[in-house]
Amino acid sequence: MLEPVPVSDEFEPKFDASGLLTAVIVDAQSKAVLMVAFMDAEALAATRASGFAHFHSRSRGRLWKKGESSGNVLAVERILVDCDQDALVLECRPAGPTCHTGADSCFFRQLEDDALRPVNT
Amino acid sequence: MLEPVPVSDEFEPKFDASGLLTAVIVDAQSKAVLMVAFMDAEALAATRASGFAHFHSRSRGRLWKKGESSGNVLAVERILVDCDQDALVLECRPAGPTCHTGADSCFFRQLEDDALRPVNT
Numbered sequence: 001m002l003e004p005v006p007v008s009d010e011f012e013p014k015f016d017a018s019g020l021l022t023a024v025i026v027d028a029q030s031k032a033v034l035m036v037a038f039m040d041a042e043a044l045a046a047t048r049a050s051g052f053a054h055f056h057s058r059s060r061g062r063l064w065k066k067g068e069s070s071g072n073v074l075a076v077e078r079i080l081v082d083c084d085q086d087a088l089v090l091e092c093r094p095a096g097p098t099c100h101t102g103a104d105s106c107f108f109r110q111l112e113d114d115a116l117r118p119v120n121t
Numbered sequence: 122m123l124e125p126v127p128v129s130d131e132f133e134p135k136f137d138a139s140g141l142l143t144a145v146i147v148d149a150q151s152k153a154v155l156m157v158a159f160m161d162a163e164a165l166a167a168t169r170a171s172g173f174a175h176f177h178s179r180s181r182g183r184l185w186k187k188g189e190s191s192g193n194v195l196a197v198e199r200i201l202v203d204c205d206q207d208a209l210v211l212e213c214r215p216a217g218p219t220c221h222t223g224a225d226s227c228f229f230r231q232l233e234d235d236a237l238r239p240v241n242t
Contacts, residue, residue, distance in 0.1 A: 008237070009230070009236055009237045009238070010235070010236065010237065011232055011235050011236065011237055016179075022143055022157050024145050024154055024157060026154065031152050031153065032152065033145055033147065033154070033201075033210050035203065035208075036143050036145060036203065036208040058137075078231055078232075079231065079232040080154075080228040080230065080231050080232075080240060081228065081230050081231070081232055081237055082156065082157065082227040082228050083220050083221065083222050083224070083227045083229070084227075087156075087157040087227070087228075089154050089228050099204050100204065101204050103204070106203040106204045106205075106208070107201040107202065107203050107208075107210050108204070109130070109201065109202050110199055110200065110201050110202070111132055111199075111200040111201075111202055114131070114132050115130055115131065115132065116129070116130045116131065116132055116202055117130070119201060
């Protein structure tokens, strides 16, 4: 039987070579995955200080509060941290559809052979 | 009312500058997030061909079949694709604990102030 691997109980987020970690946003009630984004130290600090999800936009190269233009903010209820502290799960209450397409979740399609079909829940 | 944004129904995965996309592994039954990893084109092809989750290890710089040494493989039941096709959710049946610590999920701790505590489910 394998011994459990010891892990620290201090929060020491591990940002990658680009200064980012991965954030998975799930609905606090349904637990459905709503979106995936990246956080740098600034986005993580803004999220923890405000209680609303902030990310680092890789395309725009800046801090981005989710919903800053649409109003569809994400109120963070709980943050889960993975074993090696380079990924977070944010359990959130969404103020509206999370996806810019108007869908509740960005993951509204499933792969079937080489085509994308609406998710069959 | 906003018009829905048109999206393609062709699968055209968008790998980032490092040739990677993000894969979120969820338990096909409970929907709990088990782990987060990265896939390059090779890992995605191996996953689709075999039905078992394969990733690209950034630290080892190579293709990695999850469970290749532990036996704790992940049988992929469904792949969800996000709006801009740079992230996937893999709904999987795990053969054993997913985390190398022996926990079912890599996300077994939650952030409370600056400390990590066991997840209070």
